[in-house]
Amino acid sequence: MELPRYHRMRGTLYRLEGSACRKCAHRIFPPRPVCPRCKAQELEPMAFSGRGTLYSFTRVLQPPRGFTNLGTYSVGMVRLDEGPMVSAQIADADGTELQIGMPVEMVTRKLKDAEEHGFILYGYKFRPRLRAAGA
Amino acid sequence: MRDVSIIGIGQTAVAEHWDKSIRDLAVEAAQAARRDAGIERVDALYVGNMLSGELAGQENLATVIADAAGLLPVEAIKIEAACASGGAALRAAALGVAAGAHEYALVVGVEKMTDYLTDGVTAALAMAADADYEAGHGISFAALNAMLMRRYMHEHKARHEDFAPFSINSHRNAARNPFAMYRQEITAEDFAASPIVADPINILDSAGICDGAAALLIAPSAEARKTRRPPVRIAASAVATDTVALAERRDPLVWQSVADSARLAYAQAKLGPKDIDLFEVHDAFTIVSVLSLEACGFADRGSALKLAAEGRIGLDGDIPICTLGGLKGRGHPVGASGAYQIVEVVQQLRGEAGAAQVKDARVGMAQSVGGSGSVTVTHILQV
The missing domain is CATH 3.40.47.10 (Thiolase/Chalcone synthase)
Structure with a gap:
């Protein structure tokens, strides 16, 4: 990824920042310029808690270029507690049987090794919720 | 006009x-x-x-x-x-x-x-998804469809083997099309034994490169x-769009752009699902056929698998689909597939489809879906 693009995405990648609509209170991830529900343009940033449940998941056995170094890995769609859904990798899933509906939480992990641009890309992934964190 | x-x-x-x-x-x-x-x-x-x-x-x-x-x-x-x-x-x-x-x-x-x-083509195809919020996380196209398929199986208590009739149908029809790539018939046992790409999706759920x-x-x-x-005649031509990212849909199992483009096409042609003699479905994955048949009004939500199980999608069924092999059997050269579908509907309506001919075909529909249901083009052709 190019450095300016990474810089623009730092809010979403590090803090799971989306938008909240000032008119209809709709909560949106990732951030948008126009509310998809009421079409208002009065949106403000909102950081999501990172807690949610697994809507669906799969294991990628034929990774796209740029991700082949991960071997096989799991990805999922997570319904955040605040409403929106987000797609991401599921980390720390080895030895855990993933199930639809299971509680998960956001973690910050390495998304990609340094490419030709020379920096390592970090961002959100989700993992099965730890008992202490979920208490 | x-x-x-x-x-x-x-x-x-x-x-x-x-x-x-x-x-x-x-x-x-x-x-x-x-x-x-x-x-x-x-x-x-x-x-x-x-x-x-x-x-x-x-x-x-x-x-x-x-x-x-x-x-x-x-x-x-x-x-x-x-x-x-x-x-x-x-x-x-x-x-x-x-x-x-x-x-x-x-x-x-x-x-x-x-x-x-393959890894280069997989990355290129993922460009149809959201670059920042899907492809950028290593979520391939097969993975997006696999998540849909798993969710569908969960909500409708379906088994993976229930999807086999779609792949079997496409291969059977491709065997009768000299232009098709995969001209070998397959069995339910072949489907069950096929290697996984992104579970539950296997090779025989997926259209090839x-x-x-x-x-x-x-x-x-x-x-x-x-x-x-x-x-x-081109009786209808319609395009509709939906969110690029699958996660941003209200219900990812409702393919709204597919439904919207079909609704617009039916209105233009002054026809409905019951008038369609054959339907070239965008069967890039078996789950896409299922969601498309439901969105276009050929089956109620959760019941497209039943349509296939009852043999109604075959050449002599009441809604033959993928009559010359579809994306699965003919092959899916992505930007060309929509044009192949139209060629095949024309062959059917002219009565030139040979061993794959649908009897008395007068009205054919072709539907081409981009992304994971984010853009859909529907054409209805008529003689």
Whole structure:
């Protein structure tokens, strides 16, 4: 990824920042310029808690270029507690049987090794919720 | 707006064409369509293609093809709508002819994918998804569809084997199509034993990587009598869109762009699902066939698997789908697939589909879906 693009995405990648609509209170991830529900343009940033449940998941056995170094890995769609859904990798899933509906939480992990641009890309992934964190 | 008809069709075999470039394939299909119509004249060229920039390092593709086919200085434009590019190119061409801007417009859908290794093609195809919020996280196209399939199985208590009839049907029909890539029939046992790509999706749920080109020559219906072959009317042509990212849909199992584009097409043609004699479904994955049949009104939510289990999608069923193999059996050269579907519907409506002929076919629908249901092009053709 190019450095300016990474810089623009730092809010979403590090803090799971989306938008909240000032008119209809709709909560949106990732951030948008126009509310998809009421079409208002009065949106403000909102950081999501990172807690949610697994809507669906799969294991990628034929990774796209740029991700082949991960071997096989799991990805999922997570319904955040605040409403929106987000797609991401599921980390720390080895030895855990993933199930639809299971509680998960956001973690910050390495998304990609340094490419030709020379920096390592970090961002959100989700993992099965730890008992202490979920208490 | 003028009524528009398809007056000529052409196609290359779908295959791994090691000895042919993207321009060789496009020219072969284009010349075949002009020969089929018995008309040389072309006023405009619309090229449907998704990946020439990424895979061949070639943009400005429509000019490249116009040049190679000897059509200069004709107006030429590439239309890109991910996997729906071929259908979208016909839509653009039909608008141009209907509006009176052109008399004869040539549509060429073309894709060249097999020069590249699988991980490169997988990354290129993922460009139809959201670059920042799907592809950027290593979520491949197969993975997006796998998550849909798992959720569908969860909500409707379905088993993976319930999806087998879709793949079996496409392969059985492809075996009767000389232009198809996968011309071998498969059994439920083959389906069950197929290697996993992204669980629960396996190889036989998925359309393969391949090369091919298909072409259509279109003209105002009033001109169509001059042609060599019987014309086929474009009764409807409609496009609709939905969120690019799957996670941002209210209900990811409702393919709203598919439903919206079908609804618009039915209204244009003044027809409904019951009037459709055959349906070229965008079966890139078996789950796509299921969600499309439900969104287009051929099955209620959660009941498309039953439609297949009862044998109703076969050539002699009440809604034959993927009659010449579909994306799964014929092959899915992505930007070309929408044009192949139209070629095949024309073959059916002319009664030229050979061993795959649907009896008394008068009305055929073709639907081309880009992204994970984010853009859909629906055409209804009629004789």
